[in-house]
Amino acid sequence: MEAAFVGDWILDAENPPLQTLYAQLEKPSNIERLVFSTARLGEWDSLLMTELIRLIEHGARQNISVDITTLPAGIQGLLSLVYAVPERAETRQAPLHSRWQADLGNAALRFSKDAEAFIVFIGELAQSAFDAVIGKARFRSIDFWLYIRECGxxxxxxITLISVLIGLILAFVGSVQLTLFGAEIYIADMVGLGMTRDMGGLMAAIIMTGRSSSTFAAELGSMQVNSEIDALKSMGFEPMTFLVLPRMLALVLMLPLLCLYADFMGMLGGALVTVSFFDMAFVQYFDRTVAAVHIKDIAMGVVKCSVYGLLIALSGCQRGMQCGRSASAVGEATTSAVVTGIVFIVVADALMTMICKRLGL
Known part of the structure; x- marks a missing residue:
């Protein structure tokens, strides 16, 4: 039997369907040999190669000999490369049709693996911190001050821009209800308590997640790709102490200070709205803020930010240390560090808020 290829067989061209040919080959007949005619064949690319391989495999299943000697020399050479090493039947995998139960199980296994790696990372970091305290481990002070500057x-x-805008938003949102009762003066209370207890530290932590956590993951990931971390190990340096510990200390120390700065700028933004739109003197706003905000409110935000700083540093450094050996792996580690850091911050904020509520703070 002779099969003719006519016209251009390229991906962008319209080609005659081969269903009729397959149907003829499947019918019980005396067809024992299939020959190709390429006299009217135009341009061709991988599309023709794909169809030829399908025909050859289909013919093999039907015990039909496929003659490729009439094909162009280029096609014959490519086909010889395709079949140079016979495929072992046991290596071909059947297509997997996963069900939702399997997807759920795989997600649970990934979560378990990530949780285990996170716990191990915390343990190694704690050991490095203890070694640094007792003088057995050291890192370069110049690196530490560099991270202090970058994180502070x-x-x-x-931080100034976002905090002022958050203060403006809180003041405008609160004024919608407070003006109904002629209680605009309490806008200062709401802005002050909202910024010091939660919003100031939360927004500072989210900003630092985008700045510092992604930076840590990208830096450590790039070092992993370039085998710099392996070089440090070969020279006797402990990567956890030399690379991770100064970054974590810098962020844990600077984020509470950024929280205090964000609180002040947020209350300043609320003052701008209150003084400009609600006929209140700045002295009145200041007096109400001082009366509403107490030391425990400020301390609560600072303590939360210390926890946020630890979580942000852990997420960024862990993803960077776990990075693969390719450029795409660095991008994935950076993205994962930011997402993980934000999730950690939100979850930690919810837990600490419930604990403070339970304790009456």
Whole structure:
């Protein structure tokens, strides 16, 4: 039997369907040999190769000999490369049709693996911190002060902008209900308590997740790709102490200070709205803020931010240390660090808020 290929057989061209040919080959007949005619064949690319391989495999299943000697020399050479090493039947896998139970189980296994890796990372970091305290481990002080600058003063512009806007938003949202009762003066109470107890530290932590956690993951991931971490190990340096510990200490120390700065800027933003739109003197706003905000409210936000700083540093450094050996792995580690850090912050904020409520703080 002779099968003719006519016209261009390229991906963008319209080609005659081969269902008729397959149907003829499947019918009980005396067809023992299949020959190709390419006299009217135009341009061709991988589409023709794919169809030829399908025909050859289909013919093999029907015990039909497929003659490729009439094909162009280029096609014959490619086919010879395809069949140079016979495929072992046991290596071909059947297509998997996963069910939702399997997807749920795989997700649970991934979560368990990530949780185990996170616990191990915390243990190694705690051991490195203890070694540094007793003098058995050291890191470069210049690196520590560099991270202090990156996690502190360098973040002031974005912290200022976001905190002032958050204060403005809180003041406007609160004024919608408070003006109904002529209680605009209590806008200062709401803004002050909202910023010091929760919003100031939360927004500072989210900003630092985008800045510092992603930076830590990208830096450590790039070092992993370039085998710099392996080089440090070969020279006798402990990566957890030399790379992770100064980053964590810098962020844990600077984030509470950023929280205090964010609280002040947020209350300043609330003052701008109250003084400008609700006929209240700045002295009145200041007096109400001082009367409403207590030391325990400020301390609560600072303590929360210390926890946030630890979680942000852990998420960024862990993802960076676990990074693969490719450029795409660095991008995945950076994305994962930011997402993990934000999830940790929100969950920790919810837990600490419920604990403080339970304790009456």
């Amino acid at each position: 003063p360098s973040a002031f512009p974005i």
